[in-house]
Amino acid sequence: MATIIWTTIGAILTLSVYSFLYKDNPFYKFAEHLVVGISAGYYLVIYYFNFIQPNVVAPVFLLRIGNEAIGLGSSMWWLALIPGILGLLLYTRFFPKFGWVGRWSLGIYVGGYAGLGLSPIMQARVLNQIGANALPLTSITNVFLIVGLLGTLTYFFFSMKHKGVLGVLARVGIVFLMVGFGASFGYTVMSRVSLLIGRVSFLLHDWLHLI
C-alpha cells in the first residue's frame, strides 16, 4: 500500500512537470522548487554520512585514518585536523571582516586540482590521441583519419590566415566537424527520446500496470 501511495506521488509530480508543455503553471513551479530543496537536503545528508563522518569526523575524534588507529601519542595525529580546519575556513566568507581567510583553503583547493589534472590530460587527451593517429598510410580509412584530424586542428588554428593550403585544410576540417556534429545530433536526439520513453514506461508500467 505504502508503495502504491509513493508511486502515485511520483506519478503526480511527473505529470506536473509535463504540464509545462502546455504552458508554465503553478504545478510546474511547485515541482521545480520542491526538487531544489529535496535534492539539496539529500545531498547534504549523503555528504555528511558518506564522507564527513567517516573520513573527517572519525579521524579527528576517533583518531584513526583508514584502519590505522592513531592515538594522541602518535606524532602525526594533528595532521588529521588540518583538512577539517581548512574546510571550516571556507565559511569565513560569511563574515565580511575575515572573508579573506577563506582564500587560503581555496588556494590549496584550486591549485591542487589544477596540478592534478595536468599530466593525465596531457597523456590521455593529447599524447595518446596523437600516437593513435600516427597511422600507416595503408588504407583509405587511415588516410581519412589523418586528413580529418589535420583539417580539424587546422580549423582551430588561429595564428595564421586561412589561405592557400591552410584554407583548403580548414575547409576539409569543417566537413569532418559537421559530420561529427551530425553524429552528436543524432545521438542527442536519441538520448532525449530515451528519457521520455523511460518516463512513459514509469507511468504505464510502474504506476498504472498497463503493460
Next chain:
Amino acid sequence: MRRVFHILLVLLALIAPAAGSLEALEATPIIEETEPVLLDVVPPGPPCSLTVRDYLENSDFGDKIEIEWGLSPDDGSGACDVTGYILSRALAEGEVGEVLDEISSGVTRYIDESVEPGVEYYYNLVSHDGTSPSGRVWAGPTAGRANLFQWSRFSVLVLMVVFFAMVARFTAVAGKGAKLFVRRIPGLNAIEEAVGRATEMGRPVLYVPGIGEIDNIMTIASLNILSHVAKITARYDTPLIVPTARAVVMSAAEEVVKQAYTEVGNPDAYNPDNIRYLSDAQFAFAGAVNGIMLREKPAANLYMGAFWAESLLLAETGFEAGAIQVAGTAMVSQLPFFVTACDFTLMGEELYAASAYLSREPKLLGGLKGSDWMKVVSIALIAAGIIARAVGLESFVAWFQTQ
C-alpha cells in the same frame, strides 16, 4: 614397460579428481598409498644461475625486485621433463621462506611486485618435473629501492615543458604590449552584421551570456564579447537586452555594458533595466528569454557562453521569431543545435579566440597562442610517427604514448 607406466599415469590422472570428490563424501586413503610407486625418481637439473636486482627499467616506488635465472639443463633439452619452477622468498639467509609463485617452464624472468621498499630479501629457486624438485639455487640479499624519477613518463614531462614554455612566453610577450597575430574570426563579422540589421530595423539586440557561473571560462569569454557588442549598440543607440541566469553574472554584465557605453561616449543611452536577472532554473530561464523574444521582438539574438539543454529552446524560438541569430559555445553537445538553427556559430575554441582577439588580454592571448603552436607540434609528431612506423621504428610512437 614404458607404455604400462604411461597408462598408469593416465589412470591416475583420471582417478585423482574422482578421488578428491570421494574424499569429500568419505575419506578413502587407498589411492594415496599407491602414489609413491609412480614417482619419477630422477629429479631434474637445477636452474643453472639465479640473479636478483632492484627493478629499474620502469621506475618504481621501490616495491619491485627483478629475478632472472638460467634454464635448467632439463628444460627444453636433456631429459626435457621440467614442468616449471618454484620461486620462494625469505628474510634470512639459508631459509626457504614463503613460496612466491610457480612459474611455467621456458620462462627465465620474474618480477616480484610485492616487496616492502628497503627491506632485504633472499630468493631461492627450484625446478621440478611434476613429481620431484631439483636442488635449490640461492641469491640475495637485495632490496627494492624507490626511484626519484619515473622515466616511463619522460615524454609527458618534455612535451609539457615545451607547451608551458610557449604559453608563459606568449603571455609575457603580450603583457609587454607586443602585437600577437590572431586571425579575425568570421563569426565577429556576423555579429556586427546582426547588430547592424537590428539598428536598421529599429529593434533591440538580445545578448544571452549563457547560464554558466561567473568562474566558467566560457562566461568570461562571453563578457569580453559582450563588451564589444555593447560598444556597437552604444554607437548606434540600439537597445541591448542582456538576460542572465546568475545574479553574479548579472552584476558583471552591468559593469561591462556600462563601461562600454561610457567608453564610446554615450553613457546616457545605457539602460540598467535591460540587464536582467531572470531565474537560476534552467527551463524557467529559457521560458523567460523566449517571452522576451516574443514580446520585445529583438532583430538579432546573440547566444555566447556556456549553454546546456536550453540552447535548443532558445534557438528554436528565435528562429521562429525571424531574428538573425549568432551563437558561440564550447559545449560540444549543444553545437549541433546552434549550427542548424542559427545563421552563424562560433564553434568551441573560436569563442575563446574571438574573446582574446577583441580583449587583447595577455593571459587570454598567451593561452591561445600557446595552444595554437602546440597543435603544430602535435601535427609534427603525427607526421614523425607516420614516418617512424613506416620505417619500423615503432618505439618512437610508444615513447610518447605511455602510461
Next chain:
Amino acid sequence: MRRQFPLALCFIAGLFMAVQYFIPHPTVQDMYERLLIWLQTLLAFAFLLGTVSLVRVHYHKIRHRADDRGYSLVTLLALCLMIGLGFFHSAHHAQGSPFDRMFQNVQVPIEATMFSLLAFYVASAAFRAFRARTLESTLLLVAACIVMLGRVPIGDMIHSSIPVATRWILEVPNLAAKRGIMIGVGLGMMATSLKIILGIERAWMGGGD
C-alpha cells in the same frame, strides 16, 4: 596575507601535484596521499557552503516579500524536511526509509522528467528550426538522420547499409573530428590550469582586496 599568501599556497599545491606525477619516491607519494584526502575534504566543505548560500537566497526572498516567496518557502521546507529525515530518523538512509522514499519518489521523478521534456522540444525544433540552409548544416542534418536511423532497430529493416553507414560515420569522420576537439580542449584545459597555478588567472579569488 590577503592576496599573496593564497596565491603562494595555490602555486605550491599546484606545483607539488604536478611534479609528484614524475616522482615515485615514497616520501613524495606519502605526502601526495595525504594531500588527496585534503582536497576531498575541501570539496565536501565547499559543497556544504553551496547549501548555505541556497538557504540565504531563499531566506532573503521570503524576508523581502518577493513575488514568488511562496515557492522559496517550498524549497526551504523541503530542505528542512530532508535534513530532519536524514539526521533524526532512526534508520537514516537505508532503502525504504522515509528519507530514501522522498528521494526515490520526489527527486527522481521530477529530475528525470524535466530532461525528458527535451524530447518534445527536439521534435518541435526539428520541424521549425533545423534548416539545411548552408552546406555545413546540410551535411550535419544528413549525417544526423543516417545516425538516427542506424541506431534504432527499424533502420536495419529499412536497409542493411544504414547501420554500416552509421558505423562508418562514428568510426571515421566522427572519430577524427572529436579527436581534434579533444586535443584542442585538452590543451586549453592545461593552459588554464597552468595560468591558475602561476597566479596569472586569479578569478577564483573573487573581487576585493
Next chain:
Amino acid sequence: MNIFERFMNIDRRWIFLAIGIAVVIPFFFPLGLPISVTEPVQNLYDALDAIPPNGQPLLLAIDYAPATLPELEPMSLALLRHAFRNDVNVAVLTLHPAGYGLAERALNKVAEEMGQVYGEDYCFLGFRPGISAVILGMGVNIVNVFPEDAYGTPLNDIPMMDGIRNYDDIPLLISLAGWGAAEAWVLYAHQPYGQRVGAGVTAVMATDFYPFLDTGQLIGLLGGMRGAAEYEELIDHPDEGVRGMDSQSSVHILIIALIVLGNIAYFGARRKRRQMEREAA
C-alpha cells in the same frame, strides 16, 4: 501567408501530442524488432565475461543522477545480472551524491533477484566527493578513500574485499555516468595506473568517447538506452532497454519526417516568396 507558411505556423503543441502518441503506441503494440549488437558493447561484454568467478571484484561506479536514469539504470541492471550470473564479485561505489540512492536501488534489486549475499558476492562502498582525488586515491589504496563501506563496516571486515588493495587487484572497472565521471576514470584510473576501464554513458556523450575507444583507453562502451538494450540481448534478459527500442524507432522516424517536412515547407515558402517578389517587380 502562403500554404507553406501556414503549415509551418501550426501550434507546436500538436507536435508534442504526436510525439506522445509515437512513444505510447509501441508499448501496447510491440513490434519486437531484432536488435543487432555493436562492437563496443560486445567488447565490454567479453571483458566482463572474462573475469574469473569469486575472485577479484568488478568495480562498478554508478555515477549517474536521476536526470539520466532511463538511459543508465538499464545498464546497471544488465551489468549486475551478467556479473552475478557468472559469480563475479561486484564492488559498487559512486562519485555523485544522487548516485547513492540509485546505486542502492539497482544493487538491491538485482542482488535479491539472484540471491546474492552482501559482503561475499557484492558490497556497496558508498559515495565520496572529489572525483579526481577519489579516483587517484584509490590507485594508492582503496582503504584510504573508503575506510568503511556505506553501512559503516570497516572495509577489511568485508570478506570479498580481502586482499583487494588498489587497481592492481581490480580486473575491470565500469563507470556509468551522464557527466564527466566516465572520462575522469579514463584520465585518472587508466592513465596513471593502467586500470582497464569500460563505460556506459548517455547517448549525448557517447560520440565524444570514440577517440578513447579507438586507442583502447576505454575497452568498451554502452551508449544510451540502445547500448543497454544490446547488453540485455547479450545476456538474454530483455528488460527496460529492449522494451523501449520500438518506441525509439517510431519517434526517430517521426523526428526525421519532421525535419524533412520542415525543410520542404521552409524552402517552399522561400521560393514562393521570391516568386511573388519577382512578379511584383
